[in-house]
Amino acid sequence: MRNNKVSARTISKKKTKEFEVLVKDNMKRAYFCALGMLGSHDSAMDVSQEAFIRAYRNFNTYDTKRNFFTWYYKILRNHCLNFIRDNKNRKEEFFFESGKNEVSLNNPEQNLEEKEQLEMLHYAINQLETEDREIIILREFEGYSYEEISAMLNLPAGTVMSRLFYARKKLAEKMKRLME
């Protein structure tokens, strides 16, 4: 009986350790995907962590031959969609920044233009439907390939390409309208 207890504890410890490694490897992409969908640091932290807890509870159903993040993303996505449904009046923060590491001091005009583009992108992305916003975040900001997105969203690669094209088109239209 005692041996059983010890082995059960060892398994549990092993599972937690294994899970800790997976969390540390995937926490940044989990957070950024949630941030892109929810638009707030606090909500992205809370929802991505909650999704990891749900993943931990269902860790026994995870097939180790498959990619962990693809499996986890389905849980995260459901959590994000539930959060959006339950918090319709939530406030979004400014969650973009310039991709450049340094601000150019010699070219203030260019800096101003980039700042305006950042603001416009923020407002335009906020106006997109969740599905359009999600696919843009996954492809354009997180850099997932069409095959990866296809596995994450359970969609054929052709549909992913088509959705991405129309999402970018809608984004361009919204930005154009904001510029007028």
Added chain:
Amino acid sequence: MNERFIILLEKYFENKLTDSESQEFETLINSNAELKQEFEEQNRIKEVLRKMKLKNPSREVWDGYWLGIYNRIERGIAWIAISIGAIIFFGYASIEAVNSFINDTQSPLIAKVGISILFFGALVLIFSLLREKFFTSKHDKYKEVQR
């Protein structure tokens, strides 16, 4: 929109066009002004998106990320243990209380009947409220409407 154009465009952005596809894509764009305009618009928006990134939180946030999850898992287990303990304890206490109430020969019958009806009413009320909360709200057509 031309589905073939969309597939070729996305492949172009991923640098995965073969020589023949590249030629096909060029012909498509050059022969159709609308597609050329779409291509230029998509290129422009890609360019804007390329210059932006999502805000990265401070290093401390990442350092405490796993600990936050671990604490929540641990607290979840603690709450489950507390709930199970409370159910066992209050269940046992309720059975004991009912037994002693039934076996009590000193209290008058009218008091026993009164207390029984009181508890019965309270149980029906709790059951009714729980049913409303868990079942009726599931079928509420207007739950999305902001009141």
